[in-house]
Amino acid sequence: MRLLRQLFFVFLAVGLLGGILMLFAYDVIKVEWPSFMEIQPSFRPMEKPLPVPERSIPVEGAVAIAGLGAPENPVPADETSVARGAQLFAIHCQMCHGPAGEGNGQIAPFLVNFKPANLTLPIVQDKSDGALFLTITNGVKDRMPALNENLTVRERWDVVNFIRTLKAATP
C-alpha cells in the first residue's frame, strides 16, 4: 500500500512537470527566445537570390506592368545618356557582348551553349527600346543573367540608348 502511494506521488510529480513543460513546448505560454541571425531566411554566396515577395513593388517603382507590354523609353538619347550608357556597358555587358557589342567579349568563348547576341544586328536593333530594357532587366532565361540588381532603372535606359549607337557604328 505504501509503495502504491509513493508511486502515485512520483507519477503526479512527473505528470505535473511534463504538463508544465508542454505549456511552453506547444506555445500555450509563448517565450521569446533570443533569435540567432544565422537561422533567418538568407542566401549564401552563389545561391540564387530569394524571390521577390509577392505583390511587392521595387523602391524605384514598377519598371513594367505585366500584360501591358514593353515600357516606353523616358530618357532622351542625349550625349550624357549615351556616354553614361557606354561606361555602364563597358562594366556590365562588354565581357560577354564585346566592346562594340558584336558578341565577342572576353568570356564569350567560354559560354558553351549560347553565345552572346551580336547587338549590332537587325535582330536586336529592330526591337523596341522597351524590349531591350526588359532584356537587361530580366535577362534571357538560362542564357543571359538578369542585370536589374546591377543597374538602376535610369542606368538601364542609358545602356539602351548606347546600344542604339552600336547600330550606326556598323556599315
Ligand code: HEC
Ligand atoms: C554572362 C554574359 C552576358 C552578360 C554579362 C550580358 N549578356 Fe546579353 N546576352 C548574353 C547571351 C548568351 C545572349 C544570347 C541569348 C540568346 O541566345 O537568346 C544575350 C543576349 C542579349 C540580347 C538579345 C536578346 C534577344 O532577345 O535577342 C541583348 C539586347 C543583350 N543581351 C543585351 C545585354 C546588355 C545590354 C547587357 C549589359 C547590361 C548584357 N546583355 C549582358 C550574355 C550576356
